[in-house]
Amino acid sequence: MNFSVISAQGTEAPILVSVPHCGMEFPDELKDQYHPRLANAPDDTDWFVHQLYDFAPAMGMMMIAAKYSRWVIDLNRNPQSKPLYSDGRIITELCPTTTFLGEPIYRDARKQVDQAEVNHRLKNYFYPYHNAIEEHLTRLKNKFGQVLLWDCHSIRQTVRTIQKEKFPDLILGDADGTSASPGLIETTLRALDRSGYSVSHNHPFKGGYITRHFGMPIENIHALQLEMTKVNYMDDSETKYDPSRANKMREVLRRVFSNLIEHLA
Numbered sequence: 001m002n003f004s005v006i007s008a009q010g011t012e013a014p015i016l017v018s019v020p021h022c023g024m025e026f027p028d029e030l031k032d033q034y035h036p037r038l039a040n041a042p043d044d045t046d047w048f049v050h051q052l053y054d055f056a057p058a059m060g061m062m063m064i065a066a067k068y069s070r071w072v073i074d075l076n077r078n079p080q081s082k083p084l085y086s087d088g089r090i091i092t093e094l095c096p097t098t099t100f101l102g103e104p105i106y107r108d109a110r111k112q113v114d115q116a117e118v119n120h121r122l123k124n125y126f127y128p129y130h131n132a133i134e135e136h137l138t139r140l141k142n143k144f145g146q147v148l149l150w151d152c153h154s155i156r157q158t159v160r161t162i163q164k165e166k167f168p169d170l171i172l173g174d175a176d177g178t179s180a181s182p183g184l185i186e187t188t189l190r191a192l193d194r195s196g197y198s199v200s201h202n203h204p205f206k207g208g209y210i211t212r213h214f215g216m217p218i219e220n221i222h223a224l225q226l227e228m229t230k231v232n233y234m235d236d237s238e239t240k241y242d243p244s245r246a247n248k249m250r251e252v253l254r255r256v257f258s259n260l261i262e263h264l265a
Helices: 036-040 115-144 182-193 209-214 243-264
Strands: 003-006 015-019 062-066 147-155 170-173 199-201 221-229
Touching (some): 003 115, 015 115, 015 243, 062 115, 115 147, 115 209, 147 209, 147 243, 170 182, 182 199, 182 221, 182 243
Parallel strands (some): 015 062, 015 147, 147 221, 170 199
Antiparallel strands (some): 003 062, 170 221
């Protein structure tokens, strides 16, 4: 299986936590195609995000986390490769061929992955993850009447191919208010605004494909994406997990989830 599922503990809550970009592994059929230096520590990984959120199951939330690198296939991109943004920022492909900084990741420096191979990866790596999300969202909605999908992401503090300025600490994305109810959005923003971190709403990230695809508040299926800069739980080099910073962030996330669970109840 190309992802792990961690079951909720104790009393289950109507929240599903998704971590699509924490994977570092490569399937045996593909791993020799990548530059070994890059594949040993795949850049553009949302490093340690699954570890940062590993308290979630103890709060009653099921968690799904990817095992394979987003370089195999990006689980948060449109499967038809439709771009999520049109403001000139760099957007890596569904099956990337370079890092966010433009460095080729394949030994043969290919410019694109051919469609037959893309289809193969969609079938074997993309859709199984999305089908698992859909299955558990449906189960939780049937059990509770409504459900929230929380999609977890992180990013370097500065990525000049996206914007020249540093990113805010926390960026909540809800597809311009269309992926979740106003009440859930307001509850989340209120808790984040009290966190002591800088917070932005839908800028520069509105939520990726997962948020936009699964969020259907009219059907009581809500989705929110939280992007955070890595220095909030990693060291200044953005290469190592920093327990002190991470514990501070984990307390903020716990408060956010406690408020959301109460709201959903």
